[in-house]
Amino acid sequence: MINILAIESSCDETSAAIIQDGKVLSNLIATQKVHEKYGGVVPELASRAHIQNIIPVVDVAFKEAGIDKKDIHAVAFTQAPGLIGSLLVGACFAKSFAQALNKPLIAVHHLQAHVLSHFIDAQPPFPFLCLTVSGGHTQIVLCKDHLDMTVLGETMDDAAGEAFDKVAKMLGLPYPGGPLVDKNAALGNPDKFKFPMSEMKDFEYSFSGIKTSVLYFLQAQKKLNPHFIEENLFDICASVQHTIVKTLLLKLEKAAKAYKIKHIGIAGGVSANSALRKALIESGEKNNWQVYIPKFEYCTDNAAMIGITAYYKYLKGQFCDLTTTPSARAIWA
Ligand code: KG4
Ligand code: ZN
Numbered sequence: 619m620i621n622i623l624a625i626e627s628s629c630d631e632t633s634a635a636i637i638q639d640g641k642v643l644s645n646l647i648a649t650q651k652v653h654e655k656y657g658g659v660v661p662e663l664a665s666r667a668h669i670q671n672i673i674p675v676v677d678v679a680f681k682e683a684g685i686d687k688k689d690i691h692a693v694a695f696t697q698a699p700g701l702i703g704s705l706l707v708g709a710c711f712a713k714s715f716a717q718a719l720n721k722p723l724i725a726v727h728h729l730q731a732h733v734l735s736h737f738i739d740a741q742p743p744f745p746f747l748c749l750t751v752s753g754g755h756t757q758i759v760l761c762k763d764h765l766d767m768t769v770l771g772e773t774m775d776d777a778a779g780e781a782f783d784k785v786a787k788m789l790g791l792p793y794p795g796g797p798l799v800d801k802n803a804a805l806g807n808p809d810k811f812k813f814p815m816s817e818m819k820d821f822e823y824s825f826s827g828i829k830t831s832v833l834y835f836l837q838a839q840k841k842l843n844p845h846f847i848e849e850n851l852f853d854i855c856a857s858v859q860h861t862i863v864k865t866l867l868l869k870l871e872k873a874a875k876a877y878k879i880k881h882i883g884i885a886g887g888v889s890a891n892s893a894l895r896k897a898l899i900e901s902g903e904k905n906n907w908q909v910y911i912p913k914f915e916y917c918t919d920n921a922a923m924i925g926i927t928a929y930y931k932y933l934k935g936q937f938c939d940l941t942t943t944p945s946a947r948a949i950w951a
Contacts, residue, residue, distance in 0.1 A: 620932060621685055623676070623693050623715070624925030627708030628700025628728050629753070630659045631918065632671035636683035636690075637925030642738055643683035645915065645922040646675045657793045658783075665703030672711050679921075690721055692937070694928030697725035698948030699754070705944035713940055724928040725938040727948065728919075730767060732885040733759050734930070735916040735923035742910050747879040749870045751894070752886030752919075753779035753794070756866070758821050758873045764930040770873050771821025778862055779888045781825035785832050785858050789847055799855045800891050806856030808893075811835070813861040821873045828861055863893045867901055874905065883910030890917040 619639055626633040630653055635645040650667040653659045680687060695712035696705060716723045733748045746761040756779075757772035776784070779796055786795015791802075813831050816824040832854075839846040847854070874882055884898055895911050902909035916923060931937075 620691050620929065621689055622724070622925050622928050622932065623679070623690050624726070624921040624928055625672070625676070625693070625695045625708040625712050626728075626731075626919055626921040626924045627668045627672065627704050628696045629704060629919060630664045630667070631920070632668050632675050633919065633921035634672075634676040634679035635921035635925045636679055636685060637922065637929055638683075638685075640737070640926060640929045642922045642925070643685065644679045645920055646679045646682065647915075647920055648675050654792055657787055659701070661701045661703055664701055665707055668704055668707035672707060676711070676715075687719060690719065692716075692722045692724050692928060692932050693719075694724040694726050694924055694931075696728050696731070696924055697938075697942060698945040699728060700944070700946065702944060702946045705946070709944045717940065722937040723939065723942070724931050724936065725942050726924045726927045726931070728924075729755060729757070729759075730765070731923040731927040733761060733767060734764060734927045735885055735912050735920075736883045736910045737764065738916060738922055738926050739913065740910060742881045742883060742908075745877065745879050746881045746883065746910075747870070747874055747877065748883045748885055749866060750886045751778045751866060751884065751888035753777060753783065753796075755886065756823050756825070758870060760873075760877060760879070765934065765936070770877075771823070771869065773823040773825060774818065775824050775826040776829060778823070778825055778866060779886070781829050781862055782859075782888065782891075784829050788833060788836055789851060789854065796888060796891070799859055800893070802852050802855035803859040803893065806852030806854070808856040808860035810850075810853035811857040813858060815861060815865050815868070821869050823865065823869060825862070825865075828858065828865075832858055859891070859893050863891070863897050866894060867897050871901060871905065874907065880907050881910070882907045883912070885912055885917070887918040890914055
């Protein structure tokens with residue numbers, strides 16, 4: 619039996635999980651409310667909140683899992699990418715904990731972990747194609763094995779989650795706006811307003827264009843009617859969401875066809891989006907795919923996905939030592 623303590627602290631969630639033989643015994647997530655009033659994550663405040671949260675979160679993770687600290691076989695942490703101060707808190711904690719208990723350390727790549735969140739409750743066969751859509755990244759990943767992944771294409775500028783959050787901000791919605799756009803969109807008409815879809819080569823994305831077009835559109839409409847946003851909030855959200863989701867699916871379908879893959883998943887914070895989840899199911903029916911949609915608790919940042927990745931690394935003996943340092947940007951681990 620292999621028990622792993624996993625820590626995730628790359629952005630503004632402090633999370634700890636205990637994984638036993640690839641199964642989640644506990645997965646605690648402390649979200650940081652402090653950023654809300656600033657309309658985005660303030661890195662220094664995130665680091666401070668991680669310092670306050672990490673010990674209680676780990677403590678509860680052990681209690682909920684019902685296992686003792688001495689029964690851990692390895693300690694895993696998110697090494698990259700992320701906010702450097704936030705990563706440092708998790709890494710320093712994990713290193714100290716591992717050293718105190720004389721257990722091995724496992725460094726995990728955050729984006730690899732988002733993809734492997736699909737392997738917590740299921741076992742998609744390889745090759746498996748995953749669209750990872752988070753606040754910081756948008757990429758189509760080809761998985762040949764648990765730890766053998768290639769990024770086929772990614773965004774050249776803003777991530778899909780960033781586009782959701784920035785549009786939400788223009789509409790006066792609080793941070794993080796993605797879930798609120800989703801909520802308002804449910805009551806609107808997705809065909810009411812037309813926004814341009816980016817035209818990028820191969821499997822690349824771009825989301826800065828839609829953000830700018832929404833900005834200009836809102837500025838023009840507000841000149842004609844100062845109450846335009848309040849009166850059309852549902853339809854604006856539905857139309858923007860529709861454009862983002864359509865763009866995401868277009869390249870995913872293209873990649874699936876090019877690589878002849880039938881097992882397709884979505885991961886990352888934006889995979890919680892109801893329109894994206896629905897669109898993937900529809901695409902699956904149309905293209906005869908087996909689709910994989912993560913549980914909500916495994917969409918946004920969580921330590922369970924770090925733990926499952928660490929479990930596969932443990933099986934392959936991929937450990938790191940105390941000289942391993944976190945990195946704000948990093949290629950696949
Ligand atoms: O994966 P994640 O928790 O953090 C990063 O690694 O970036 O993703 C956070 C992103 C935010 O941009 C948030 O607005 C977006 O995921 N998000 C959503 C929804 N839930 C979270 N975007 C659209 N619809 C949602 N339901
Ligand atoms: Zn993430």
